Amino acid sequence: MSPHQLDIQLVAVIVAASCSIPGAFLVLRRMSMMTDAISHSILLGIILAFFLVGDLSSPFLIIGAAASGVLAISLIEAVNRSRLVKKDASIGIVFPFLFSVAVILLSKYARNVHIDTHSVLLGEIAFAPFNRLIVSGMDLGPVSAYVMGSILLLNLLFISFFYKELKVSTFDESFASSIGFRPRLIHYLLMAVVSLTCVGAFDAVGSILVIALIVIPPCCAYLLTDSLFRMISLSVLFGISAAISGFWAANWLDVNIAGSMAFVCGVFFLVVFLFAPQRGLFGIMREKRRQRMDFAEASLLVSLYNQEKGEAVKNHPDSRGMFRSADFASKVVGFLKQKGEIAVTGGGLFLTERGRERARMTVEGR
Amino acid sequence: MLEFAVELFSDYTARTILLGAASLGVVSGVVGSYAVLRKQSLVGDVMSHAALPGIVLAFMIVGVKEQLPIFIGAALSAVLAVFVINLVTENSRIKTDSAMGMALSVFFGLGLVLLTYVQRMPDANQAGLDKFLFGQAEALVEKDVLIIGLTGFFALSVVGLFWKEFKLLCFDPDFGGTMGFSIKALDMLVTAVIVSAIVIGLQTVGVVLMSSMLIAPAVAARQWTGNMGSMVILAALVAAVSGVTGVALSAGFENIPTGPAVIVCVSVIAFFSILFSPNGFFTLKFKDAQSRREIRKDYVLKALHDLALEHDDPGYAHSERLLALGSERGFNVRKSLFALQAAGYVESVGEDNWRLTQSGIREVKGLSPLEKNR
Amino acid sequence: MSGKGENPVTPAVRVTDLTVAYGDKTVLWDIDLEIPGGSMVAVVGPNGAGKTTLIKSIQGLVPRVAGVVSIHGRPYEKQRKEVSYVPQRGSVDWDFPTSVVDTVKMGTYGDLGWIRRPGRREHEKALGALEKVDMLEFAQRQISQLSGGQQQRVFLARALVQSASVYLLDEPFQGVDATTEKAIVTILKELVAGGKTVLAVHHDLNTVSEYYERIAILNVGLVAAGRVEDIFNSENLMKAYGGKTSFFPERKTARRAV
Numbered sequence: 001m002s003p004h005q006l007d008i009q010l011v012a013v014i015v016a017a018s019c020s021i022p023g024a025f026l027v028l029r030r031m032s033m034m035t036d037a038i039s040h041s042i043l044l045g046i047i048l049a050f051f052l053v054g055d056l057s058s059p060f061l062i063i064g065a066a067a068s069g070v071l072a073i074s075l076i077e078a079v080n081r082s083r084l085v086k087k088d089a090s091i092g093i094v095f096p097f098l099f100s101v102a103v104i105l106l107s108k109y110a111r112n113v114h115i116d117t118h119s120v121l122l123g124e125i126a127f128a129p130f131n132r133l134i135v136s137g138m139d140l141g142p143v144s145a146y147v148m149g150s151i152l153l154l155n156l157l158f159i160s161f162f163y164k165e166l167k168v169s170t171f172d173e174s175f176a177s178s179i180g181f182r183p184r185l186i187h188y189l190l191m192a193v194v195s196l197t198c199v200g201a202f203d204a205v206g207s208i209l210v211i212a213l214i215v216i217p218p219c220c221a222y223l224l225t226d227s228l229f230r231m232i233s234l235s236v237l238f239g240i241s242a243a244i245s246g247f248w249a250a251n252w253l254d255v256n257i258a259g260s261m262a263f264v265c266g267v268f269f270l271v272v273f274l275f276a277p278q279r280g281l282f283g284i285m286r287e288k289r290r291q292r293m294d295f296a297e298a299s300l301l302v303s304l305y306n307q308e309k310g311e312a313v314k315n316h317p318d319s320r321g322m323f324r325s326a327d328f329a330s331k332v333v334g335f336l337k338q339k340g341e342i343a344v345t346g347g348g349l350f351l352t353e354r355g356r357e358r359a360r361m362t363v364e365g366r
Numbered sequence: 367m368l369e370f371a372v373e374l375f376s377d378y379t380a381r382t383i384l385l386g387a388a389s390l391g392v393v394s395g396v397v398g399s400y401a402v403l404r405k406q407s408l409v410g411d412v413m414s415h416a417a418l419p420g421i422v423l424a425f426m427i428v429g430v431k432e433q434l435p436i437f438i439g440a441a442l443s444a445v446l447a448v449f450v451i452n453l454v455t456e457n458s459r460i461k462t463d464s465a466m467g468m469a470l471s472v473f474f475g476l477g478l479v480l481l482t483y484v485q486r487m488p489d490a491n492q493a494g495l496d497k498f499l500f501g502q503a504e505a506l507v508e509k510d511v512l513i514i515g516l517t518g519f520f521a522l523s524v525v526g527l528f529w530k531e532f533k534l535l536c537f538d539p540d541f542g543g544t545m546g547f548s549i550k551a552l553d554m555l556v557t558a559v560i561v562s563a564i565v566i567g568l569q570t571v572g573v574v575l576m577s578s579m580l581i582a583p584a585v586a587a588r589q590w591t592g593n594m595g596s597m598v599i600l601a602a603l604v605a606a607v608s609g610v611t612g613v614a615l616s617a618g619f620e621n622i623p624t625g626p627a628v629i630v631c632v633s634v635i636a637f638f639s640i641l642f643s644p645n646g647f648f649t650l651k652f653k654d655a656q657s658r659r660e661i662r663k664d665y666v667l668k669a670l671h672d673l674a675l676e677h678d679d680p681g682y683a684h685s686e687r688l689l690a691l692g693s694e695r696g697f698n699v700r701k702s703l704f705a706l707q708a709a710g711y712v713e714s715v716g717e718d719n720w721r722l723t724q725s726g727i728r729e730v731k732g733l734s735p736l737e738k739n740r
Numbered sequence: 741m742s743g744k745g746e747n748p749v750t751p752a753v754r755v756t757d758l759t760v761a762y763g764d765k766t767v768l769w770d771i772d773l774e775i776p777g778g779s780m781v782a783v784v785g786p787n788g789a790g791k792t793t794l795i796k797s798i799q800g801l802v803p804r805v806a807g808v809v810s811i812h813g814r815p816y817e818k819q820r821k822e823v824s825y826v827p828q829r830g831s832v833d834w835d836f837p838t839s840v841v842d843t844v845k846m847g848t849y850g851d852l853g854w855i856r857r858p859g860r861r862e863h864e865k866a867l868g869a870l871e872k873v874d875m876l877e878f879a880q881r882q883i884s885q886l887s888g889g890q891q892q893r894v895f896l897a898r899a900l901v902q903s904a905s906v907y908l909l910d911e912p913f914q915g916v917d918a919t920t921e922k923a924i925v926t927i928l929k930e931l932v933a934g935g936k937t938v939l940a941v942h943h944d945l946n947t948v949s950e951y952y953e954r955i956a957i958l959n960v961g962l963v964a965a966g967r968v969e970d971i972f973n974s975e976n977l978m979k980a981y982g983g984k985t986s987f988f989p990e991r992k993t994a995r996r997a998v
Contacts, residue, residue, distance in 0.1 A: 028836060032467035033408050082647050083763075084640050089585050092407040096578030097633035100626035103500060107621045117623070121499060121574070122478055161855055168846045172832045178799050178825040179850030179902070208415070208574070209478070212471035219464050226882035228837045256482040262475025269468060273458060281457050459835045459884075657764030658805070665759050665806050668770050672757075697806060 007129035007142050009247050012261065014145060015125075015201045016239035018152040019213035021159055022194045023239075024232045027218040028170050033088070034073065035214045037095040038191070039198045039207045041072030043102035043120060046202060051109075062147070062199050069195025070188065072098055099207075123206035123258035144203055151200040158193050159232070162186065167228060205258035212262035213239060220269050223276045242268055296323060296332045298362045301341060304351050305359035380617070383503050386511040387613040387628070390567050391583075391606030393518035396525055397563040398580030398605070399587065399598045400556055403536040408463075409448065411577035412470040414564045416447030418477025418573050421498050422484055431495065433513050437565045444561045447473050477573075501572030501625035503613045514566045521562045524555060525598075532556060533594055570613070572625035579605060579632060586636040589643035608632035659705070664733055666702040667711060670722055671730040683721035750813040752777035752906050752937035753798065758807030760790070760797050767793045769961045771807070775939060775954070777905075780932045782942040782951065782968075785958035786981050791941040792828070794958065795908045799825060811906055821850060824902035826895050826909040834884045834891060841866050841879040843894055847901035862901075869897035874923060889920030896924060907931060909940040913947075925951050948972060 026032055045068025049061040072094060080090040106117055133140045140146075159166065169176035169183035176183045194214070201210045221234035246261030253260070274281050323329040333349065336342045341355030351359065401410045417440035424439025425431060447469040454465040481496060497505060525532065534542035535552045543549045560580070567576045587600035612628025641647045669689050674682040689699050703720055706712040711726030722730065751774040758771040768790045775781055783791050796802045798809050800816060811819035824847070844866040845858050852858060870876045873893040878886065886894065892912060899907055907928070913921050928938050928951075942948060948955060949968050956965040957972075959980040964971045 027461075027464050028833075030461050030463045030833075032461075032463040033411075035467060036408075036411065036470065079640065082640065082650065084589060084645075084647060084650070085585055086402070086405050086407070088405055089402050089407040089581050092411060092577060092581040093585050093633060093636050096575050096582075096629050097637075100575060100578075100629040100633070103626040104622055104630065107623055107626075117500060118496070122482070164849055164852070164857060165854065167838070168849055171836045171838065171843070171846070172827060174796065174801055174827050174831065175825060175846070175898075176849075177801055178820075178823070179847075180820050181849070181854075209471055209475050211467050212475055215464055215467035215471065219460055219468060222460065222837065223458055226837050226884075227839065228842075231837050250479070253479070253483060254486060255479045259475040259478030259482065262471050263479055266468065266472030266475070269472075273454060273460075279458055284457060654763050658761065661759065661761050661766055661805055665757075665770065669757055669806075672770075672772075 004129050005247075005251070007145070008125055008257070009244055011128045011142060011144050011148060011204055012125060012243035012247055012257070013240050014148040014152050015204045016213050016217070016243035016261070017236050018148060018155050018197050019201060019210060020217040020235035020239035021152075021155045021232060022190060022197060023214040024218040024221070024228070024235050025159075025166055025170055025190055026194065027215060027222060028228075032211075032215045033091055034076075034191075035194065035198075035211050037072055037076060037091050038069040038195050039202075039210045039214075040095040040099040042066065042069045042195060042199050042202065043106075043207050044068055044098045045071075046199065047102050047105050062196065065199040065202075066192060066195040068098075069198060070191050073188075073191045073195075119206060121206050121208055122256050123202075123204050123209060125204040125257050128204060148200050148204070151197055155193055155197060158189070162189070166190065205261065209258045209262040212265045213242070216262075216265035216269050217242065220272045223272050223279045238265075238268055293332070293335065296328070297336055297341075298358070300332055300336065300349075301351065301355050301359040302362055304342065304349060305356060305363065308351060308356070382508050382511050383506045383613060383617070384610050386506045386514050387503060387570055387609035388606045389511070389515050389518050390570055390579075391604075391609035392602040393514075393521050394563045394567055394576075394579045395583040395587070395600075395602035395605030396598050397521055397559050398582075399584040399594075399601045400525075400532060400536060401560055401580050402584035402588065403594075404556070407577070407581045408466055409451075410560060410564065410580040412447055412451065412466045412473075413444040413561060414567075414573050414576035415470045415477075416473035417441070417444045417564060417568060418474055418498070419443050419480055420477075421568065421573075422477055422480040422495065425495060426480070426484060433510055436568075437513065437517070440565045440568055441561045443473065444564060445557065448557055474573075497572075498568050499572050499574055500623040501568070501570050501575070501628075503570045503624040504617060506569060510569060517562050517566045521559045524559050528552070528555060536594075570609070570624055571628055572623075575625045575629045578629045579609075582629070582632040582636040583608070586632070586639040589639035589646055604635050605632060608635060659702070662697060662699075662702045663705055666699060667706060667722070667726060667730050668733055670712065670720065671727070674722060680727045681721050681723075683715045683719040686718045686720065689720070750777075751775055752779075752812060753939065754808075754810045754813075755794075755798065756808045756810075758794075758797060758809065759805040760793055760802060760807075761805050762802075766960060768797065771958075771962045773956060773962060773965055775937060777812070777937050778932055778935045779954050780928060780938045780940075780952050781954040781956060782940055782948050783956050783958055784942050784945065784948065784980075785963075789959040789980065791958055792910055795825070795910050795939070795941060798908060799823060821902075822904050823906045823908060824899040824904035826899045826907070826912060828910045829888065829891050829895060829914060834886070836883065838883060839879070840875065840881050840883060840886070840894055841870065843883055844869055844897045844901060847898040850902060865901045866897070869900040870894075872900060872927060873897045887917070889916040892916045892920060892924065896927065900927075905936050907936060907938045907940075909938065911941050911943060913942070913944065945977070 023035075026035055042065045045065035046061065048068070049064035052064070053061045055061065076090045076094045079085050079094060080087050085093070103117055103120070106120070128144045129142045131143045133143045133146055165176075165181050165186050168179075169181055169186045173183045176186075197214070198207070198210050201213065205213065217235040217238035218231065220238045221231045225231050225234060242265045243261055246264040247257055249264060250257040250260035272280065275283075277283055323332065333342070333344070336355065337344060339354075340352055341358060343350045343352055398410070401407055420439035420441070420443025421436050423443070424435040428435040451462065451465045451469050454460050454468070455462050484495065531542070531547055531552055534545070534547065535549065535556065539549050542552070563580060564576050567579055571579050583601040583605035584597070586604045587597045590600060591597050608631035609628055612631045613624055615631070616622045616624040616627040639646065643649075666689055670684060671680065673684045673688065674680050686699055686703060689703075703712060703714075706726070707714065711723060711729050712720050713723050714720055753773070753775040755771055755773040758768055758773075759766070760768040771794065783794060785791050793802060797804055797807075798816065800809075809816045811822050816823070841863070845862055847869070848858055848862040848865060852862070867876065867879060870879055873896050875890060875893050875897060878890065883891065883894065896912070899909075912924055916924070928940070932938055940952075942952070949972060952968055954966065955968050955972050957963040957976050957980045963980040964976040
């Protein structure tokens, strides 16, 4: 691994970690598509701020651009509040407009700005190591690692200070304001943090793929845990792993790194979605099958039980008539026999003592 | 500019391009209305981004930049994204917005990966594939416009044929279901129509901004009319005008990509409509302020009456300060009092004291809370 | 828990001239309401009568056109800690990744104020409240795994840890099982017996006389308020509901006699 590769991964890991932290709250607040709006809108802020400041890594540029994200959000909310446009359409008309203006400015004045329409979409993480922080002749590593590192630190501070406030206002907004927290303030603080993170991540992954890093790791975590704290920590882990494996995949295939990171995030989610212990697709299917079998077993036992209580013992129920297929019926009978709840003699089905007990419990409800 | 426009319209190639832009506009205006009315505006966003890997894959398979395979590839991958969203939301606790964000970014990410992969292939044919990102109308040739026209014709025919069913689907799908229409089939049909609109916009507007071409015209049209038929027609008009204007701007000035130019046009129309239409933002604000004034006037009248009742004299005077107690910020009680005075319901008895007149007492008896909302 | 609630002269909640409008629609019109300390009050009225808005506007959660709300004689803004709020159960996403005990702990956040974290003491408090609503065994359970009734108990427990003196509940019996309904009523009655004040939006007119001592009948304006036996009659209900309810107390007793 060359130092160059190490630097790229360092930046990627910091970016991914910073994105996952506010991401968890966005996912829980059903605001994932707001990320889409923010990440597109900041481009206009970045370009306008660049015209004013003239330096892409200036902290003024970063703050100015982040403000444009928050402005976009308030514009969307204003459009939506007017009751003239639905929420999703409000998002859908505001950010493409801001983004289009930005792209036009960018194309027209591309020679003056060191970004072009391609880097907007692709990110330039591969170039991150070239811009180095050198203090009195000492090379202290890539500048973007420091910029993004500060944003990561800020995100960490934000959620550790306001963890409780974020939690309660995300879960129950009106309760939160009834106990004197200000959910609107929290909302805008969160939006500011997301905008700042998007601006920081812009250099590395461009303005669309950052959505993957913000939304997907928390979604993976959401299917694996029931605790907010663990959800956040797991998302950070997922984000970091996606960054590293995405980098190596891109390296191997010689393709765009940011795109590869986004795609790997998707693969992670697919795996979690299918195999998560309780909430994965297979887990749910297994559970459904188990419930169906449980229900089938119980209904067979109960019908035997009712027959027993009535007089017609000689007319044993034909289990095959009860179920949708003969195959399924013999499976049910097989399981019950295995559990020792029924006995099969002379072609007829009989309840054992244990089976009778279960049937009785089912009928009487505990 | 005028000269340029004349030149543009008289030139055969230019006419072809503008015809393409206009037909694209008509189709996306019509189809976008459904996306917006079904509150699925952002699904269009996801689908257009998700078309990218399909475009590149189709190119990789066919090996040349051929229109039809690229259309099919784009459509398939957009539909796959919708399928993934449904699969995820139906089988997990992941909500729609997150599923959309994931589908959008993963598909787009894959598209960029493939794009950079293709661009490394030693084949000159791939040049210009990245024009699908932001669109480039100049590249439209007669054959492209023909395909746009045909696909658009298909989409519009479907809309025309299933007009009533689609209307039902937008308005009340559950009710539609009870009337025996297969909502699932209709849903798929609408999705197919939206996808075809997206696909024909790819070359002109590009995958990144195509969604706005669907949403903004419909939003603009909705501000001017409440009738579905007029909305669809108006949306088509708005989109066609924006398409043509955007293409002309992009061709007329250097270094302006077509997609963003078109979107800026259509967005400006949308924002203008939201602000200034007869039922728009400013009218609404004006009406709100008006009814708020009425509510406040009624409130002051009632408060004066209630206070007076405590003295068993309906004409008992009270100070303005007492009336203003507890009112919201910006509630200027004096203003309401002056308005009531002008109507002859209250009269001033010096020193900021006010009392009800005889007609004011009659008026206050007629104030019933339930009347207020009629 | 200040002793102010015991003062017989000052009502626990006093609402004066409360008027609320959304856009051009008046939702609450000049409401004057006094709720004596230590009473249990039902707020009833047809759909759109402004019941939820009343509960919310008392706490300043929706802007008022006019009106003053005082709690134990002082403005609500200074008495926020005296009021605890149980929103409608359906207003939150129960898939939120948190446990029962953590949800209940949110009730202590108001006392903690900004930034400070809940600790041992808050945990104990939450467990105590869970015990009261008979949910202690579910303390570590994820909230999405609860039944409707259990969710409502959790919400009540969250209100209990706030140790307030006025409880505002928005449809506490919506979609809960009969056992839970009884349990909640018992807890609320205990609170009232201890001098607390309970104000609940209530839907089921059949249980009003059984659960509450006082009632406020609302339909944008206040139709009537007072003791259930004085106010809860067909005339007032007619005024509030128009012909839209088939329930009138007299008829119900008649039916019971059959």
